[in-house]
Amino acid sequence: MAKALTRKPTSFDVAGLAGVSRSAVSRAFTPGANISPETRDKVERAAAELGYRVNSLARGLQQKHSGIVGIVCSRLDSPLRSRQVRLLSEALIREGIKPMLITVETPGDLGSLIESLLGYSVAGIIVTDGSLPRALIEDCRKLRLPVVMVNREGASNWGDRVVANNQESGALAVDLLVKCGARRLGCLMPQRRTYSVSGRADAFIAAASARTLPFEQILAVDQSYTDARSAIAQVDRRVLGRIDGLFCATDLMAIGALDGLRTDLGLSVPEDIQVLGYDDIEQASWAPYDLSTIRQNVEAQAEAVIELLNDRLSDSSLPTRVHNQELTPVLRGTTRHES
Amino acid sequence: MAKALTRKPTSFDVAGLAGVSRSAVSRAFTPGANISPETRDKVERAAAELGYRVNSLARGLQQKHSGIVGIVCSRLDSPLRSRQVRLLSEALIREGIKPMLITVETPGDLGSLIESLLGYSVAGIIVTDGSLPRALIEDCRKLRLPVVMVNREGASNWGDRVVANNQESGALAVDLLVKCGARRLGCLMPQRRTYSVSGRADAFIAAASARTLPFEQILAVDQSYTDARSAIAQVDRRVLGRIDGLFCATDLMAIGALDGLRTDLGLSVPEDIQVLGYDDIEQASWAPYDLSTIRQNVEAQAEAVIELLNDRLSDSSLPTRVHNQELTPVLRGTTRHES
DNA sequence: TTGAAAGCGCTAACAA
DNA sequence: TTGTTAGCGCTTTCAA
Numbered sequence: 001m002a003k004a005l006t007r008k009p010t011s012f013d014v015a016g017l018a019g020v021s022r023s024a025v026s027r028a029f030t031p032g033a034n035i036s037p038e039t040r041d042k043v044e045r046a047a048a049e050l051g052y053r054v055n056s057l058a059r060g061l062q063q064k065h066s067g068i069v070g071i072v073c074s075r076l077d078s079p080l081r082s083r084q085v086r087l088l089s090e091a092l093i094r095e096g097i098k099p100m101l102i103t104v105e106t107p108g109d110l111g112s113l114i115e116s117l118l119g120y121s122v123a124g125i126i127v128t129d130g131s132l133p134r135a136l137i138e139d140c141r142k143l144r145l146p147v148v149m150v151n152r153e154g155a156s157n158w159g160d161r162v163v164a165n166n167q168e169s170g171a172l173a174v175d176l177l178v179k180c181g182a183r184r185l186g187c188l189m190p191q192r193r194t195y196s197v198s199g200r201a202d203a204f205i206a207a208a209s210a211r212t213l214p215f216e217q218i219l220a221v222d223q224s225y226t227d228a229r230s231a232i233a234q235v236d237r238r239v240l241g242r243i244d245g246l247f248c249a250t251d252l253m254a255i256g257a258l259d260g261l262r263t264d265l266g267l268s269v270p271e272d273i274q275v276l277g278y279d280d281i282e283q284a285s286w287a288p289y290d291l292s293t294i295r296q297n298v299e300a301q302a303e304a305v306i307e308l309l310n311d312r313l314s315d316s317s318l319p320t321r322v323h324n325q326e327l328t329p330v331l332r333g334t335t336r337h338e339s
Numbered sequence: 340m341a342k343a344l345t346r347k348p349t350s351f352d353v354a355g356l357a358g359v360s361r362s363a364v365s366r367a368f369t370p371g372a373n374i375s376p377e378t379r380d381k382v383e384r385a386a387a388e389l390g391y392r393v394n395s396l397a398r399g400l401q402q403k404h405s406g407i408v409g410i411v412c413s414r415l416d417s418p419l420r421s422r423q424v425r426l427l428s429e430a431l432i433r434e435g436i437k438p439m440l441i442t443v444e445t446p447g448d449l450g451s452l453i454e455s456l457l458g459y460s461v462a463g464i465i466v467t468d469g470s471l472p473r474a475l476i477e478d479c480r481k482l483r484l485p486v487v488m489v490n491r492e493g494a495s496n497w498g499d500r501v502v503a504n505n506q507e508s509g510a511l512a513v514d515l516l517v518k519c520g521a522r523r524l525g526c527l528m529p530q531r532r533t534y535s536v537s538g539r540a541d542a543f544i545a546a547a548s549a550r551t552l553p554f555e556q557i558l559a560v561d562q563s564y565t566d567a568r569s570a571i572a573q574v575d576r577r578v579l580g581r582i583d584g585l586f587c588a589t590d591l592m593a594i595g596a597l598d599g600l601r602t603d604l605g606l607s608v609p610e611d612i613q614v615l616g617y618d619d620i621e622q623a624s625w626a627p628y629d630l631s632t633i634r635q636n637v638e639a640q641a642e643a644v645i646e647l648l649n650d651r652l653s654d655s656s657l658p659t660r661v662h663n664q665e666l667t668p669v670l671r672g673t674t675r676h677e678s
Numbered sequence: 679t680t681g682a683a684a685g686c687g688c689t690a691a692c693a694a
Numbered sequence: 695t696t697g698t699t700a701g702c703g704c705t706t707t708c709a710a
Binding site: 053054055056057058060061066068071075076077078079081082083085086089090093098099100101102103105113115116117118119120121225229255259262263264282283286287288289 | 392393394395396397399400405407410414415416417418420421422424425428429432437438439440441442444452454455456457458459460564568594598601602603621622625626627628
Binding site for chain 1: 690
């Protein structure tokens, strides 16, 4: 039967009811602490009766960190990012860590946000976005705060990272398109640069040049569906005519491009032009798109992030580590692969 | 020039450097506190020099709450939900509140997750999902913890809510389809029930019955694209033949249904059958879909949530309030509206 | 407006 | 294995 208590029960109350010290209560709620089964049992019974739960704020005040990890991201409503954050969040929660979500669109106010994260003694920060200013990352370094970055470069090469190799990605895209018979390549990429998205697009162009294949670059304002679609709709038809294989820096852009090509320009894919995306978001497999793409394994990515984070949490002196993601081609209907 | 300090600076350090008491430091960082501009200035200078920032854990230990609000949600990677969470998160951050993200798929472990939220003395909880067990909500009530629910019912009618009226939604859907010339209605809905999604589908059926219009119900396993698409692909053709206006309980399902109808069954929309969705997610306006739908204004929704939360934070004795969202029909190409 | 002093609820080092 | 003691960093009466 629950005791009627006005205020929230504390370890003191539990200790009293269980007839032990507050330390005993603390130990009962600390995994792997030195405590006898009997004592733990008494404490647990008393705690249950009072409806006691450890105050994480007070606990965090005592320990290295509060058990909170910050997730910094932008464009949470995009298919890829929302999936990444979902998986990261679930993985963290499974580890007993609570994710604090920091969504930012303009890097401007990011500084104060990171600051406030630090005020909560976060155990670390996960950055799933290319746009966190390097200076801030440098700050985290000074504070010895674990940072794991997804698909971005580190500041001064510091910071654990999970990345897809941009060079490889770009080269693979060229390979695939060429294998499917494309000879005159094009690359649709956002004007606003981002480590991974711009990086693989650049690498694509470099790889095309290296093979002395002709290529065209098409710039969209940014990486939304609309940005991509209108970039394609507005591009000079002669430029487009010179392309028979278009690599789009993200699936979302590829989907926008497909709608631009087919609906706005009346072209046929893959007959007139082949299209290759990157990421393999859910929408890539929707019937009207059936998009050929290069898969980014988001599940494995989340696992890798957690592993890097955990390792660093238990040994902060570890050297910086970089986990390379594997790339998987997924050829569907927007390319002409031999079947 | 920053002092070299091994440990993180505390209010004590700042007080020392500024030549004031720790209380003064505290006041300098408390909006609206009684402190002279000169003192505040001294403190701020000293704080800046030391790189001091308030420890939110210690502060939260003292005050009513920690400035954290929990966001409980499932299916974060779905278009609607990710947009909702993005807007909520941004709005909270703007208010100086930090969102703690709790993603759950199975209600099972939700209990302990809410528990752990409480351990952080959260200021409140925002629930954007129908599946939080009522019992847990009831717990929050006992703890006098502010809860704002989005599109779900309260436990024992308690708890602030932002909802779209299900009856209205269902009736509006019938109205729209009928106005567009449909006479034999169908409703695609998930088997797994959810307050808002099942609610408006039920209301649709009720409204159709009330008008003595013939209707068919098509059940999908759940509310994903794939669930919807395969439900449509597998439905008895005679059943489908009896439908000329199909209401899908969410846009995502409508999109799955469209792909099922067109690609898998070879039917024409809107010629053979008209389709109406609900939510107006971004994908609804993508070229191949051009989906007619009923818009849920997610921006307004987020604002309403924040307002309810803020109000309750400043006056916990407020009676339960329910904010009704407005519904906006968005007729596009999957219905035959007179133009 | 300011400072002194008393906690907030917990864990960790130590001694028993 | 257990209890005692001393903080963690802050806010908040209270008195000046």
